[in-house]
Amino acid sequence: MVGYLLAEHTLRPIRANMHAQTQFVSDASHELRTPLTALRTANEVALRNPKLTLAEARAIIEANVTDATRLQTLANTMLGLLRHDRSVAQLQPVALQTVVSEAMNLVVAPAQAKSIAIDDTTPPLMVRAHQQRLVQLLTILLDNAIKYSPEHTTITITAESTNRWARVQIIDQGIGMDAATQRQIFQRFYRADQARTGGLGQGYGLGLAIAQQIITEHGGKITVDSTPGSGTTFTVSLRLVGRQST
Incomplete structure (x- = not known):
């Protein structure tokens, strides 16, 4: 009985890892199949059209490039998610203001394109974090x-700061x-459905999943509070370095 329990204890994480990999492959296949099918269909229809003009061919090629770029983005994002699944973040003291500033710099272009202002009032707090992964997390939330x-x-x-935690x-x-x-x-x-995206959503539903994975690596928490038509608040909780107050 003891041997069985020890074997079960040893095999449990292996089974969990195999299940995660199987699920990842299944999800990846599903997400890639639809855009690839659409891309192939558009090209097949064009090839069967004997009256295809140069302008029409150019439009199809431009659409193909756009679709290929989206597929590349999807593949890169999925690989990033898989890397997060397999790696362990090395946490160290990080200045929260620095992380927020880096994340803001990464979203300047999309914010300016919509004339959206970003008001930052982050105080000088030190948190335990992997700096680049925390930048990625905040960038995902800002982009969203x-x-x-x-x-x-x-x-x-x-x-x-509240009770050894920083709340962003x-x-x-x-x-x-x-x-x-x-x-x-x-x-x-x-x-989300069209009511949430307004028909504008071009994402693949991975950004916030990655954010969740990153905060889990940090031993923290991420929550959302929202009301339709009244905006959304994401709250990220991270461990402080020592005792700090704001």
Whole structure:
């Protein structure tokens, strides 16, 4: 009996890892199949058209390039998610203001394209983190806020320290989401319906899943609070370095 229990204890993480890899391959196959089928169909239709003009051919090629770029983005994102599954983040003291600043710099272009202002009031706090992964997490949340916010609105970044934890909030004035969406939004490959995306969503439902994975690596927590039509607030909780106050 003892031998059986020891063997079961040893095999459990192996089975979990195999299941995760099987699920990843299944999800990847599903997500890649649809855009590849659409790309192939468009080209086959064009090849069967004997009256295809140069302008029409150019338009098809441009659409193919766009689709190929999206597929490349999807593949890179999925590989990044797989790497997060397999790796362990090395945490060290990191200046929260520095991380927020780096993330903001990465979303300047999409924010300016929609005339969205980002108001940062982050105080000088030190957290235990992997700096680049934390930058990635905040970039995902900022990009998400920009994507679902109307033009000429403001995204606010705040932070405070409470009982050895830093709480970072990203608050937008966007379209918000209902309770059902909030319950599923961190699941891999989950994409909200048209009411949430407004027909604009071009993502593959991986960004927030990666954010969830990163915060799990940090031993922290990420939550969402939102009301349709009233904006969304994402709250990220990270361990402070020592005792700090804001």
